[in-house]
Amino acid sequence: MIPLKRRKVVPTGAGNTGSEETSPNKFPQVVLFLLERKMGASRRAFLSQLGRKKGFQVEELFSEGITHVICENNSGDEVIAWLESQVRGRGRATAHLLDVSWFTESMRAGRPVEILDRHQLQQQQIREVEVVVFSAPSYACQRRTTLDNHNAILTDALSLLAENAELSGEDGRGVAFRRAAGVLKGLPEPVTAVTQLVGLPCLGGHSLRVVKDILENGASCEVEDTKQSERFKVLKVLTGIFGVGVKTAERWIQEGIRGLQQLQDSGRTLNRAQQAGLQHYEDLNQHVTRSEADAVAAVVEEAVASVLPGARMTLIGGFRRGKLTGHDVDFLITHPEEGREVGLMPKVVSWLESQGFLLYQKTTKNSYLEGEDGPARPSSNMDRFERCFSIFKLTEEVNGEGLKPWRAVRVDLVVSPISQFAFALLGWTGSKLFERELRRWAGHKKAMSLSSHALYDNTQRRYLRASSEEEIFAHLGLEYIPPSERNA
Known part of the structure; x- marks a missing residue:
């Protein structure tokens, strides 16, 4: 030297x-x-x-x-x-x-x-050949996004940063990262240079820096650091317990709890959902396959037909969008005759319990009311349908997998009146970002209020009825996008 x-x-x-x-x-x-x-x-x-x-x-x-x-x-x-x-x-x-x-x-x-x-x-x-520069509409509900993701390494990185932001209580940053990932998911080809992204919506400076880092170096230092973060890993474990949200997990961390065994040894009083979530933690954190979803569907369909002949049941969520795996299984139930669905949920739950299919269930009643002056602002983003949050016991005889006698699967049942069925079907199909963007488009571009219950025109001061998803898209002035292309 x-x-x-x-x-x-x-x-x-x-x-x-x-x-x-x-x-x-x-x-x-x-x-x-x-x-x-x-x-x-x-x-x-x-x-x-x-x-x-x-x-x-x-x-x-x-x-x-x-x-x-x-x-x-x-x-x-x-x-x-x-x-x-x-x-x-x-x-x-x-x-x-x-x-x-x-x-x-x-x-x-x-x-x-x-x-x-x-x-x-x-x-x-x-060098003189122009690099293909991508273009995309600003709203995810204007874009067709299939499951054929050409930029998974980029979108996975941004989604992980979004998850970390959400676990840190920074929902705004989480939405920004998810919107950026949503744009990249919809591109028709792999991104090879950041110059191809010039002018694309929703790609802020932070997201572009992450993309540039990955394109140039094969990985993002920020993403890799996040993966190794002790706090991130602990929060992932604790919020992976059914019934445990970020605030509860944060409180446990402050009290010195870092894992499942410590939580069990702490003697802490858990509610029914958390007890069931801890007991079936391993099963509930494994992906549900399409064949398992179909097996659950067969059982639920039998239950619905037994208690209310003529009722209709639809598999919703990611499986309706064509996904082969998911975190849970969701069903939307209705009856072609308005009002016949009232009282259906308790009967379905009772039938499932009598057959030994439910390890846990909590049912909420329908609290939605249509006001003359338009829909009241809900206390949360959740809809107000009659719902059953459950943990389903999927037996070997039913799923045919033969791996073990049974496994626990998260299942949500939603009952909708036929008059709200199209809105419920649209809202519960997802993806979450697609639905968020639909509501944002309705409010910002059309002066309307959209929920899983109804569409209200704030200018005309009236509800816009629809019997199909296609009609809702038409009311919003949007081209109809089928479920398989809503994977924003």
Whole structure:
């Protein structure tokens, strides 16, 4: 190591100074910039000083006056993406993109050597071809998003940051990350450069930095740090207990509880849902397969038909959108004759209990009232249908998997009057972001209020009736999007 007091510091723009470390600029038509990416700061500083000694002008900062960009271990695509991000909105960068071999040969020759094919970065010949720039509507309810996600590595990263924000009580940041992920999910091709995302909605600076980090380095430091965060891991475990929300988990953490065994050993009093959630934790945190969902559906359908012939039952949620696995199974139940559904839920629950299918259940009554002055603002985002939150005992005889005698599965039953069925079907199909954006579109663009119960026109001061999802989309002035394309 050279002692610090003897080390010379090369100031910015040293190529234009008269320092003893710098020779006069011998080649005014050549302005060099050494890209630090993958080269490293120390090697870049050494090579920059060497170039100045040889009479070359070497700039510390990139500008449009640069004629030669010197790179090491970078592909042409990587450097083009970096350059485009530097000159955004100011035209296209026109510098030569060269491997460090051109620089070292020029240093040996004491002059700029001829640029040969071997000096140019790989794929430099297609540099002038325009990168495909994606476009997308602002609202997720305007976009068709299938399960064919071409950018899973990017959307998984943003979704994890969204989850971390939500677990930290920062719902606004969580929504921002989920909207950004939703846009990327809908793109028709993989993203290869951040320049393709210029002008896309919902992609803020934070999300773009994460995307850029992954595209350039294969991973995001922020995402990897989040995965390793002790607090994040503990919150994931505790909120993975059925019936435990973020606030409860935070309180337990403050009291020193870090895992399931500590919670069991603490002697803490748990409510019925939490007791069931802790008892069946392993099962409830495994994905439910489509075949298991179909097995549950067969049982629920038998129960509904037994207590109210003619009633209709529909599998909703992610499975209706075409997903092959899910966290739970949801069903929407109605009857073609308005009012016949009243009293149905207790009978269905009683039938399931008598057959030994329910490990836990909690039923809530319908509290929705349609007001003359429009719908009252609900106390929460949850709808007010008659519902049964349950943990279902799926036996080997029913599911046919043969892995063990039975497993616990989360099942939600929702009963809707036929007059509200189309709205309930739309609201309960999801995805969560798609539904959030539908409500946002209704309010911001159409001056309407949309819920899983009804659609109210605030300008005309009247309810807009619908007997199908297609009619609701038409009321909102939107092109109908089928369930399989609502996976925002």
